[in-house]
Amino acid sequence: MSTTQETPYLFDPANWEFGAAGSIPSFIVTHLYYTGLALAIAILIAVPVGLYIGHTGRLAFVAINAGNAGRALPTLGLVSLLVTMFGLGLIPALIALVILAIPPILTSTYAGLRAVDRAAVDAAKGMGMRELGILLRVEIPMALPLIISGLRSAALQVVATATVAAYVGLGGLGRLLVDGLALNQYDRVVAGAVVVAVLAIVIDLVAEGIQRLVVSPGISGRALTRPSKSFPTVSPTQPRAGTASAG
Amino acid sequence: MITFDGVRKVFPDGTVAVDNLDLELPTGKITVFVGPSGCGKTTSLRMINRMIEPTSGRILIDGDDVTSQDDALLRRRIGYVIQHAGLFPHRTIAENIATVPHLNGVNKKKARAVALELMDRVGLDESMADRYPVQLSGGQQQRVGVARALAADPPVMLMDEPFSAVDPIVREVLQAEFLRIQGELGKTIALVTHDIDEAIKIGDMVAVFRQGGHLAQFATPQELLERPANDFVADFVGRDRGFRSLSFDTAAALEVDDLFSVATGGEVLVLDGAGHPHGWTGPGLGSTSNPTPLGGTFVTGDSLRLVTDLAISSPVGIAVRVDETGRADGVLRHDSLVRQLNARRRRRAEAESTS
Numbered sequence: 001m002s003t004t005q006e007t008p009y010l011f012d013p014a015n016w017e018f019g020a021a022g023s024i025p026s027f028i029v030t031h032l033y034y035t036g037l038a039l040a041i042a043i044l045i046a047v048p049v050g051l052y053i054g055h056t057g058r059l060a061f062v063a064i065n066a067g068n069a070g071r072a073l074p075t076l077g078l079v080s081l082l083v084t085m086f087g088l089g090l091i092p093a094l095i096a097l098v099i100l101a102i103p104p105i106l107t108s109t110y111a112g113l114r115a116v117d118r119a120a121v122d123a124a125k126g127m128g129m130r131e132l133g134i135l136l137r138v139e140i141p142m143a144l145p146l147i148i149s150g151l152r153s154a155a156l157q158v159v160a161t162a163t164v165a166a167y168v169g170l171g172g173l174g175r176l177l178v179d180g181l182a183l184n185q186y187d188r189v190v191a192g193a194v195v196v197a198v199l200a201i202v203i204d205l206v207a208e209g210i211q212r213l214v215v216s217p218g219i220s221g222r223a224l225t226r227p228s229k230s231f232p233t234v235s236p237t238q239p240r241a242g243t244a245s246a247g
Numbered sequence: 248m249i250t251f252d253g254v255r256k257v258f259p260d261g262t263v264a265v266d267n268l269d270l271e272l273p274t275g276k277i278t279v280f281v282g283p284s285g286c287g288k289t290t291s292l293r294m295i296n297r298m299i300e301p302t303s304g305r306i307l308i309d310g311d312d313v314t315s316q317d318d319a320l321l322r323r324r325i326g327y328v329i330q331h332a333g334l335f336p337h338r339t340i341a342e343n344i345a346t347v348p349h350l351n352g353v354n355k356k357k358a359r360a361v362a363l364e365l366m367d368r369v370g371l372d373e374s375m376a377d378r379y380p381v382q383l384s385g386g387q388q389q390r391v392g393v394a395r396a397l398a399a400d401p402p403v404m405l406m407d408e409p410f411s412a413v414d415p416i417v418r419e420v421l422q423a424e425f426l427r428i429q430g431e432l433g434k435t436i437a438l439v440t441h442d443i444d445e446a447i448k449i450g451d452m453v454a455v456f457r458q459g460g461h462l463a464q465f466a467t468p469q470e471l472l473e474r475p476a477n478d479f480v481a482d483f484v485g486r487d488r489g490f491r492s493l494s495f496d497t498a499a500a501l502e503v504d505d506l507f508s509v510a511t512g513g514e515v516l517v518l519d520g521a522g523h524p525h526g527w528t529g530p531g532l533g534s535t536s537n538p539t540p541l542g543g544t545f546v547t548g549d550s551l552r553l554v555t556d557l558a559i560s561s562p563v564g565i566a567v568r569v570d571e572t573g574r575a576d577g578v579l580r581h582d583s584l585v586r587q588l589n590a591r592r593r594r595r596a597e598a599e600s601t602s
Contacts, residue, residue: 123333126298126405127347127395128323141337216337218379 009176010191024176024195031172031199034090034162038097039155045098046105047147053106054113054143055135063110070103079164093165100161101154108150112143144215152207159200163192173199248274249295249403249435254304256290256460264290265460268304273452275433281446282456282463282483290460292405292439296325308403323347326396326404326434330412332388334380340366340391341376347399365394368431370424386417393425397432406438410445422449443484447472447491455480469495493552493588498545501554501587503568503577514563522574524567532562544569551588558584 009015017023053063075096082092116139124138140147166174176192179185217223249272256265265287272278280288293299294306297318306313313321334343342349344365345358353361363373369390380388389409396404409425410418426449429436440446446453447468455463455471457479464476472492475481481488506516514529517538526538533539544567545554557566564581 117333117336119329119331119333120335121333122298123327123329123392123395124335124346126296126322126327126329128319128321128350129346130319133350138335142335144337216379218336218338218381221381223379223382 008191009180009185009187010194015191022175024173024191027171027173027175028195028199030170031159031162031165031174031196034093034097034165034170034172035155035159035203038094038158038162039101039151041094042098042101042105042154042158043151046102047109050106050109050147051113051135051140054110055131055139057114060110063106067103067107070100073099075100075161075164076167079168083168088169090165090170093162093168093170096164097158097162101158104154104157105147105150108146108153109143112146112150113139115146116142141216142219145211145219148207148211148215152204152211155203155207156200159203160196163196248272248307248309249278249437250305250307250310251291252305252307254291254294254301254306256287256294256299257302263460265294265301268460268462270454270462270465272435272437274309274435276451277429277436277438277449278452278454279446279450280437280439280454280456281441281443281450283458284441286456286458287460288439288441288454288456289407291456292407292437295403295405295437296322296327323350323399324401324403326399326401328389328392328396328404328406328409330408332380332392332412334388334391334395336380339377339379340371340383343380343391344394344398346395351399361398362394365397366391368397368428369394384417385413386421389413389421390424393428397428402435404434404436406436408439408441411440411442418445425449444491447484447494455483457483490552490555493555494550496551496591497547498549498551498554498568499547500591501551501579502583503579504583506575506578508578514565516567516575516578518575524569524575527563529563539563541567544575546571554579555584555588 015024018025020026050063053059078099079092079096082095086092086095120138120142121134124134129137162172163174163177165172166178173192173196176188176195180188180190180192212220251268251270254265254268255263257263268287268291270291280291282288290299294301295308295313297313300314308325335346338346341359341362344362345353345355348358348361349355359376363376366373366376371387371390371394375383375387380391383391389412393409396406410421413421422445438449450468452465453468453471454465457463463483464471464480466474466476469492471480471484472488472495475484475488485491506518514527514532517525517528517535519525524541524544526533526540528535528538539562542560542562543557545557546569554566558564558579558581561567566579566584567575568577568579570576
């Protein structure tokens, strides 16, 4: 590890060697692994629950309270509590990150479904779609922008908070923060903060790209801004000649 | 034929939405459910395709109880049009229209062909097929809604206030086109509206509902206007029902006077070389070269209502009749019209008392 005074930690090529243990790339890979795992588990829990609550309208208080409670919960405190329960390791960190990610996903999935035009749902049912078909082919596609925005905000929170893993003896970019503070190497702390921030931005850009691909242009509003040919608007039929005023 | 047999709907809060409804909607005709809000007309409509289940009683379509069938399959055989169209914003126009064929397992290519054919039928340009609902006007969206309901060629159509969310001009156009399409297809249609004029205009039969889910009268539009069953119906159809009932007879039986019969006011009809009427001239009126406008003309196929309106609104109190080529062939004065309407009323009264 480099401790040279001249080159700050972030710009020292020695810290960017691929494959080397303790290098920034290896921290990024571990960090993404924690983030991805926590998000995947959170999605598996929060999306079905959010869909159920949004589709049926039942248990709406769960979605609302989960959102409020989730915002109030200090992750570091939670991790400390979980460590006393499960010991050091991946489990307490993962549980804390999953708990952090569930509220935004759950709340936005629920809100997305609730915001779906009831007339479209009524029409779908009236044309003979079954409940599951209505959910999958009408409600979810229409709710997708909100659902994805929940996923994006969960991803941002998790990628920033996954640094707590280092507090319980794990790797990831949190190592730079924890070790830097312990060694009084503030350039190392700054490097960790900067890389986490850049990672968050990259993840959000990727998510935005995915959103563009999966959300229908009829919903995202892109259909309106696309260059289009002009159409003759439907004109009222001409009143019959000679029958001007009455009717 | 759709039959309501002692149908009653009580909501969980105890509200009686529909009370003991007996009704038969004739096959191939438009039956309009009309009434003030809260009269149970929409509830009655939605019980036909089981969007709402009746508390008691039966609803039969061609003799089959609707509750004996799977609800989703039942609905795929019944066209359904609602007030704000309820289009799927994430799907293109063609995909929206192909919804039910798609549910029935029709392949994509064929479903699209059906969609394009229906777009043509409801007056939408084919080039709109790949647009999204957000790119269409309210009237165009409602056309898509009708096309979507027709896509599986269902024998029965349910329409819940299909024309009330568009402006009056578009509404008139849509109503006229709807009648044209119905003339071609002859579906059995139940249509809900709160607008009595719309009911009279498009209904073959009209069911007037009153608060508490009671059927106040079930009759043809003409009967409704001329012989309302009670004060509620008379009040609901409006004060000018006598005038509006003139819509149901044509001007064919009216006798007209000669074009140049002696006029009391000295007014003279100005014709061009081809015999087309141009306006009136005479004391207090325009000159021969710049005559006072007629305000309209009528042909024998027009309604008595139109003729009466023309006679009333004409600057000289005279309606001008033209033949198919637009040449003036007679005039009808105010007083002559009143005499003939009186005679018509007496004849009808006699016919009724002898029948």
